[in-house]
Amino acid sequence: MNAQTGLNPRQKAAIIVRLLLDDEAEVNLEGFDNDRQTLLAEEMANMDLIDRQTRDDVISEFCDNLEAVGVTFPGDLDGTLEILADRLSKDATDRLRRLVMMSGRGDPWPRVTGLPQEDIQVLAENEAVELVAVMLSKLSVAQASKTFSALDRERAQMVAQAMAMTRDIGPQALQRIGLVLAQAADALPHPGMEAPASGRMGDILNFASSDLRDDVLDLLDREDAVFAEDVRRAIFTFAHIPERIDPRDIPRIVRAVDQQVLVRALAQKTEKEAAAAAFILTNLSQRMADGLREEAAALGTLRPKDADEAANEVVAAIRRLQMEEGLTLIQPEDDR
Known part of the structure; x- marks a missing residue:
C-alpha cells in the first residue's frame, strides 16, 4: 500500500x-x-x-x-479500570493508580478530584496555599466553593491571592502538583470502619430497650463523658420524634408503618413516649387521629416489651425513609 x-x-x-x-x-x-x-x-x-x-x-x-482486528485493549490504565469496573477491590484499584502515577505515565488529577470531600478539605487546610489554589481550579465549581467556604478567613484570603499564580501554569507543573496532592491524600489516615464509634453505638442503642439504653448511657457517663455525649447525639428513638422530625413528614412516616404496629406505638404511657405519640397524632388529619386514638385506647395497658418493639419498628421505618427516600432528620440543637 x-x-x-x-x-x-x-x-x-x-x-x-x-x-x-x-x-x-x-x-x-x-x-x-x-x-x-x-x-x-x-x-x-x-x-x-x-x-x-x-x-x-x-x-x-x-x-x-x-x-x-480480533480484540482491542484500552492501552492505558484508566481505560482498563473502566472495563474491569466493580471487578477489582477499591484497594487494588487505588494501588494500581498510585503505581502508574509514580511512574509518571498517569494523570493524577482524576484521583485528586474524586477524593471524598473530607479528604479534599484536609488537603485544603494543610497543604501550601499555592497547591490548594491549583486544586480548587481543578475541582468542580460546587466542590471548590464548598471547600473554599469551609476555610478560616485568613487562609481563604491567602488561597485567593495564590489563585493569580495559576494563570500561567504549564502542563508539567500541573502534573507534578497533582502528583504531590495525590501522594498527600494517600498519606491521610483512613479508619477501617467508616462510621464513628459513637454513631455505631448510637445505632445499636436505638433498638435496645429503654431500660438497657439508660443503663448503658449511665455507665458511659461515668467512664467516658465525652463519648457518652457523642452517643446521645447519635441516638434516635421514638421519644426523639417531636424534636427531630418535621411535622410535615408525619403523614409520610405513618404511611410507611403497619397500622397495627403504629397503634401499639401510640399506646405509650411513659411521659416522653406519650409526648411523641401526641406529636404524631397532632400532625395527622383529625379523622385519622381520632381513629388511631380509639384503637390505641382499646388496647389497654401494653407490656413494656410490646410497646418498645412497636416504637422500634416506627424508628426503623423512619431510618429506611432517611436512607432510601431522602427523609431529613432535624439536627439536635447543640449540633447546629
Missing part, C-alpha cells in the same frame, strides 16, 4: 479523519494524548490535494485493518 500511495501512517490517519469530518461524523480525538493530537493537526495542515485513487486505497487499507 505504501508503494502505491507513498503516504506515511500519519498522513493516512489525516485522510481518514478528514473524510469523517466531511461526512459530518462525530469525531472525538480526546482519547489521543496531546502529542498525537498535535502531530495529526500538523499533518493535516501540511497536506494538499489527494487524488481519488489514493483516497480509495487509504479507505480500503483502513477497512482491511479494521476487519483484521
Whole structure:
C-alpha cells in the first residue's frame, strides 16, 4: 500500500479523519494524548490535494485493518479500570493508580478530584496555599466553593491571592502538583470502619430497650463523658420524634408503618413516649387521629416489651425513609 500511495501512517490517519469530518461524523480525538493530537493537526495542515485513487486505497487499507482486528485493549490504565469496573477491590484499584502515577505515565488529577470531600478539605487546610489554589481550579465549581467556604478567613484570603499564580501554569507543573496532592491524600489516615464509634453505638442503642439504653448511657457517663455525649447525639428513638422530625413528614412516616404496629406505638404511657405519640397524632388529619386514638385506647395497658418493639419498628421505618427516600432528620440543637 505504501508503494502505491507513498503516504506515511500519519498522513493516512489525516485522510481518514478528514473524510469523517466531511461526512459530518462525530469525531472525538480526546482519547489521543496531546502529542498525537498535535502531530495529526500538523499533518493535516501540511497536506494538499489527494487524488481519488489514493483516497480509495487509504479507505480500503483502513477497512482491511479494521476487519483484521480480533480484540482491542484500552492501552492505558484508566481505560482498563473502566472495563474491569466493580471487578477489582477499591484497594487494588487505588494501588494500581498510585503505581502508574509514580511512574509518571498517569494523570493524577482524576484521583485528586474524586477524593471524598473530607479528604479534599484536609488537603485544603494543610497543604501550601499555592497547591490548594491549583486544586480548587481543578475541582468542580460546587466542590471548590464548598471547600473554599469551609476555610478560616485568613487562609481563604491567602488561597485567593495564590489563585493569580495559576494563570500561567504549564502542563508539567500541573502534573507534578497533582502528583504531590495525590501522594498527600494517600498519606491521610483512613479508619477501617467508616462510621464513628459513637454513631455505631448510637445505632445499636436505638433498638435496645429503654431500660438497657439508660443503663448503658449511665455507665458511659461515668467512664467516658465525652463519648457518652457523642452517643446521645447519635441516638434516635421514638421519644426523639417531636424534636427531630418535621411535622410535615408525619403523614409520610405513618404511611410507611403497619397500622397495627403504629397503634401499639401510640399506646405509650411513659411521659416522653406519650409526648411523641401526641406529636404524631397532632400532625395527622383529625379523622385519622381520632381513629388511631380509639384503637390505641382499646388496647389497654401494653407490656413494656410490646410497646418498645412497636416504637422500634416506627424508628426503623423512619431510618429506611432517611436512607432510601431522602427523609431529613432535624439536627439536635447543640449540633447546629
